[in-house]
Amino acid sequence: MASSSIAIIGGGLAGLSAAAALAERGLPVELFERRDRLGGRAGAFWEPTAGQWIDFGQHVLMGCCRQMLHFCRQTGLDRFLRRYPELYFLDPQGRTCRLQGVCWLPAPLHLLPAFLRLGFLSWEDRLKTLRGFLRLMRPASQPEDLSFGDWLRQQGQTSSAVEKFWTPVVLSALADLPERTAFSTTRKVFVEGFLTSRDAYHLLRPTMAWGQLLDEHLGRQLAQEGVLVHRRTSVRLIDGDRREVQGLVLNDGTRRRFDFYILAVPWRRAAGLLAPNLVETIPNLAQAALLEPGSIVTWHLWLDRPITELPQSAVVGKSIQWVFAGPRGERSGGDASSGGKADLPERFHAAYPAPLREENCQTNSSSDGSNPRIGPPKIGGRGYYYQVLVSGTHALPRSSIPQTVEEVLRELAEIFPATKEAKLLAHRRVHMVEAVFSPRPGVEKIRPGQKTSILNLALAGDWTATGWPATMEGAVRSGYQAAQIALEHGGF
Ligand SMILES: Cc1cc2nc3c(=O)[nH]c(=O)nc-3n(C[C@H](O)[C@H](O)[C@H](O)COP(=O)(O)OP(=O)(O)OC[C@H]3O[C@@H](n4cnc5c(N)ncnc54)[C@H](O)[C@@H]3O)c2cc1C
Known part of the structure; x- marks a missing residue:
């Protein structure tokens, strides 16, 4: 069956990893992507004001994301990745706490000394938090409907430890609040990210837009x-x-037939693309469309000067949660590695307007609304680029979400005083309404597997049953798994 042809529907990380795995085996693959660019939610758009490709929102990898790291090595993307073996937490006054493992201590002890120095937590909070980690390593069996918030209460965690440590980590990893996330999924984040190996907590970001x-x-x-x-x-x-x-139908009515199909679209779309008789045969697929979304807001800012030396900072006790410099905190429009405009072929500049028509993405910016495809970038290659993230905005009270760029700048100035002198050259707010699915208690029961009862169809996507929350790692795991099912179907 060497001539087996495989269709992949969806060009996000799930579809791309499936394609890479199958292409490596020399199989004929066709990939169909609805948008004009690959990448899906990890995709980028052209920001005309700054003259720069920017991601919808900064994506970070952790050292524990083994399959995603494998994918990056397999595809050569790893040479664009930069590894950060230290995490920076900023307290409301801008004091920095560095979390870095001790290389001679085995996991999970490697982070203990740094943890005991986390000055934004009181001694009581530090000890309670450590006790929480110990319990996470050996949890008693828990009911499926237990939320992480319930578990924190059962453990007698103090409200300040919940507010300053557990909640910020859960929000940034799962885009939701601990009382809304399943204990099992949330436990995985802490165990995989902090306890399993010495490099698991490392952050990795590319030197240009994903x-x-x-x-x-x-x-x-x-x-x-x-x-x-x-x-x-x-x-x-x-x-x-x-x-x-039997086949697929494209939007223009063309009918195509393949030997195998990998459906790698987001959870809200998968069931709608399959004929009703196919949906009926796949347990949970219709229900999966009802998974609640979690949303993320990213403020992209271009300032006339650098405001911090830190590549990324987790902000404690403010409404902004993370500040990322760059990619690489470099000037926009810079050299080839900074993702600047100079190294892109002209057709890229002309072809892609900002994604104002994407239904999952609402943006507004300082641009004057003129045609974004025409003319030089308004800030002319000047500017230091920062991303400020607020995750879980669907679950947070409005009062704890910055509504204007002035509010964002005010908070930035409190932690990075250089912001007061800086001039804002441009900004864009990107609100990804369905950034991830929210891992509510009980959600694992309704995530369908990649293998289906339909002989020549596999599912992929961060929402399928991967054991991981909605992440790049989950997407890649599902893509590899779907590729494996296709290979087995074809008898390779
Ligand atoms: C702002 C933001 C920040 C995030 N931060 C992180 C992070 O730091 N770390 C992390 O690990 N994860 C992060 N995530 C989550 C991560 O982006 C996703 O988990 C992952 O990209 C999902 O990949 P996917 O392939 O499963 O789905 P998608 O990326 O959604 O890909 C599905 C693709 O299918 C296409 N499609 C849909 N319908 C059709 C159709 N009818 N025909 C053809 N194509 C179709 C879509 O256009 C899309 O390209 C973040 C997400 C967002 C939005």
Whole structure:
């Protein structure tokens, strides 16, 4: 069956990892992506005011994301990754606490000395938090409907430890509040991220926008390996009998037939693309469409001067949660590695307006609304680029979410005084309404597996049953798993 042809629907990380795995085996693959760029939620758009590709929001990897790191090595993206073996927490007055492992201590003891120095926690909070970690390592069996918030209460965690430590970590990892997230999923974040190995907590970020890497670098590589990538090509319907998919229909009405199909679209779309008789045969698929979304707001700022030396900071006790410098905290429009405009072919500048029409993405900015495709960037390659993130905005009270760029700058000035002197050159607020699915208690029961009862169909996506929350790691795991199912189907 060497000529087996495989269709992948969706060009996010799940679809791309499946494509990379199959292309490596020399299989004929066609990938259909609705948008004009690859990357999905980890994608980028052209910001005309700054003249720069920017991600919808900063994505970070942790050292524990083993499959995603494997994917980066497999595709050569790893040479763009920068590893940070230290985490910086800033208290409301801007005092820095550094969390860095001790290299001669084995996990999970490697972080103990740094943890005991976390000055933004009182001694009582530090000890309570450590006791919480010990309990997470050996949890008693817990009911599936237990929330992490309930568990923290059961453990007698103080309200200040919950507010200053547990909640910020849960919000940044899961985009939701501890009282709304499942104990089992949340436990995984803490165990995998802090306890399993010495490098698990390391942060990794690329030196340019993820979306640029995925669309340009990886898109080119997949094409060289023989994958036919169809951008701006929406699949409207996948039909068949209850045993087998017979074909797919594109938005323009074209019908295509393949030997195997990998459906790698977001949870809200998957069931809607399959004919009703196929949906019926896949347990939980219809229910998965009802998974609650979690939203993330990113303020992209361009300032006329640097405001901090720190590459990234977790902010405690304010409404802003994370501040990322850059990629690389460099001037926008800079050298090739900074993702600046100079190294992009002209057709890229012309073809892609900001994603104002994306239904999952609401943006507003300082641009005057003129046609974003025309003219030089308004800040002309000047500016230091920062991203300020607020995760879980769907669950937070409005009063704890900055509403204006002035509010964001005011908070930044409290932790980075240089902000007071800085001039804001441009800004854009990106609100990803369905950034992730929220891992509510009981959610694991309704995440469908990648293997389906339909012979030639596999599912992929961060929302399928991967054991991981909605992350790049989860997406890649699902993509690899779906590719494996396709290989087994084809008998390779
Ligand atoms: C602002 C933000 C910050 C995040 N931060 C992090 C982070 O720091 N670390 C982390 O690990 N994760 C993070 N995530 C989550 C991460 O982006 C996702 O878990 C991951 O990218 C999901 O990949 P996916 O392939 O499963 O889905 P998607 O990326 O959603 O890909 C699905 C693709 O299918 C396409 N599609 C849909 N319908 C059709 C159709 N009919 N025909 C053809 N194509 C179609 C879509 O256009 C899309 O490209 C963040 C997400 C957001 C939005």
